[in-house]
Amino acid sequence: GFFFGKEIKEKLGDKVPVGLIVTAVGGTKVAQWLDPASVSANPQIATQDASTAPGTMYNAWIAPVAGCAMRGVVWMQGENDRTSGQQVYYEERFKLLINGWRKVWGMGDFPFYYVQLANGYGAKQTTPGETATDMIIREAQRLALSLPNTAMVVAIDALKAGDSLHFSNKELIGKRLALIPRAREYGESTLVYAGPMYQSMSISGNKITIKFRDIGGGLVTSDGKDPVSFAIAGSDKKWYWATSAQIDGDCIHLSCSNVSSPKYVRYAYASNPVTNLYNKEGLPASPFTTEGNQLPVGVVTDISQPYQNSTASRINICKDGVFLPNGQSVSGKVLPVNNLFIIKSVNRVEKHIRTK
Known part of the structure; x- marks a missing residue:
C-alpha cells in the first residue's frame, strides 16, 4: 500500500492529493472480510469452514469506515485461503466481497483493483501436471475480472530467491498496482497497466x-x-x-x-x-488454464443416503442457496450441479454438491 500511494503521489505531483485508508490485516481468509448482508445470505460459508468466523475482519476494520467518501479499493490477499482446504470456494467468496462492499458504499461499481497471488517460495516447477492449490486461487482471481471495473496485477514473478512466503520487492508490485488508477482514473489513458x-x-x-x-x-x-x-x-x-x-x-x-x-x-x-x-512494457502474463470450471458438471438424479466413509459421514447439499442439514436426503429430484468435489482432511471426508 505504501509504495502504491507513493507512486501515485510522485506521478501526479501536486495536482491530486491522495489519501489512503489502511485496513490491512495479515493471516486472514477472504470470508472474514465479507459484509454482514453477504454473510447472512450465504450461511453455508460457516458450515464449509468451521475454523473461520465469516465477517469478523469486516466488522472490525471495514465497518468503521463504511460509507466514507473514497475513490476505490486496492486489495492483496489469498495466501491463507490456498492452504485452508477452502480454495475451491475462493472465486465465489471473492466476488461476494466485491459486490457486497459496493452495495454497502452505494457508489455503484467503484474501482476494485487487486494483486494476484504471487509465485510460491518452494522448488521451481519441473513436471507439467503439477497440482497446486495456489493456482486455484490465482485462477479464481483471474476469473473475478468478469466483474465490472476490476483490474488485476500479476505477481507471478515477484518472489525471488531468498524470499519466504511474502515477496520482499514490495515496490515492484506497488508500482504495477499504481499503473491502473493512473491509466483509468487519473488521465494517463495511453499507459499500459496490465500484462498479457x-x-x-x-x-x-x-x-x-x-x-x-x-x-x-x-x-x-x-x-x-x-x-x-x-x-x-x-x-x-x-x-x-x-x-x-x-x-x-x-x-x-x-x-x-x-x-x-x-x-x-x-x-x-x-x-x-x-x-x-x-x-514489451515489462508486465508478466497471467497464469491460466483453459479447462474452465474444473469441478465436474452433471445432474444428480437421486441422492437418498448421506455419503459414508470409514473416517466420517457428511453430505451437504446446497439447493437454491439453502444448505441442508447433515444427513438430510434428497430423493426423486433432478438437481443440476455446477460443483462436485471431495475435500480430504485429517479427520473427515466431506462431499459437497452445490446446485445451480
Missing part, C-alpha cells in the same frame, strides 16, 4: 493457438527465448510440456509431440512456475 491475459483458444489438428489481450506493445519473452511453462493435455488430462511455442502477434502457437488431439492448455499452472512471457 488469456482471451481465447482455437485448435486445428494437433496445433493450438492461444490468443491474448492486454499485450501492450507486443508479446515478448524476458530471456529472448521461446515461451515456456505451457502444458498441453488431451481429453485424458495427461499433461505434457509443449514442444513448440511460437509468438505470432497477439497469439502463441503451441504443439506437443506427445499429444495428437489436444484439448486443454495450462500456463504457469504451479506453485512456483518458471515463466518468461511478458509484454
Whole structure:
C-alpha cells in the first residue's frame, strides 16, 4: 500500500492529493472480510469452514469506515485461503466481497483493483501436471475480472530467491498496482497497466493457438527465448510440456509431440512456475488454464443416503442457496450441479454438491 500511494503521489505531483485508508490485516481468509448482508445470505460459508468466523475482519476494520467518501479499493490477499482446504470456494467468496462492499458504499461499481497471488517460495516447477492449490486461487482471481471495473496485477514473478512466503520487492508490485488508477482514473489513458491475459483458444489438428489481450506493445519473452511453462493435455488430462511455442502477434502457437488431439492448455499452472512471457512494457502474463470450471458438471438424479466413509459421514447439499442439514436426503429430484468435489482432511471426508 505504501509504495502504491507513493507512486501515485510522485506521478501526479501536486495536482491530486491522495489519501489512503489502511485496513490491512495479515493471516486472514477472504470470508472474514465479507459484509454482514453477504454473510447472512450465504450461511453455508460457516458450515464449509468451521475454523473461520465469516465477517469478523469486516466488522472490525471495514465497518468503521463504511460509507466514507473514497475513490476505490486496492486489495492483496489469498495466501491463507490456498492452504485452508477452502480454495475451491475462493472465486465465489471473492466476488461476494466485491459486490457486497459496493452495495454497502452505494457508489455503484467503484474501482476494485487487486494483486494476484504471487509465485510460491518452494522448488521451481519441473513436471507439467503439477497440482497446486495456489493456482486455484490465482485462477479464481483471474476469473473475478468478469466483474465490472476490476483490474488485476500479476505477481507471478515477484518472489525471488531468498524470499519466504511474502515477496520482499514490495515496490515492484506497488508500482504495477499504481499503473491502473493512473491509466483509468487519473488521465494517463495511453499507459499500459496490465500484462498479457488469456482471451481465447482455437485448435486445428494437433496445433493450438492461444490468443491474448492486454499485450501492450507486443508479446515478448524476458530471456529472448521461446515461451515456456505451457502444458498441453488431451481429453485424458495427461499433461505434457509443449514442444513448440511460437509468438505470432497477439497469439502463441503451441504443439506437443506427445499429444495428437489436444484439448486443454495450462500456463504457469504451479506453485512456483518458471515463466518468461511478458509484454514489451515489462508486465508478466497471467497464469491460466483453459479447462474452465474444473469441478465436474452433471445432474444428480437421486441422492437418498448421506455419503459414508470409514473416517466420517457428511453430505451437504446446497439447493437454491439453502444448505441442508447433515444427513438430510434428497430423493426423486433432478438437481443440476455446477460443483462436485471431495475435500480430504485429517479427520473427515466431506462431499459437497452445490446446485445451480
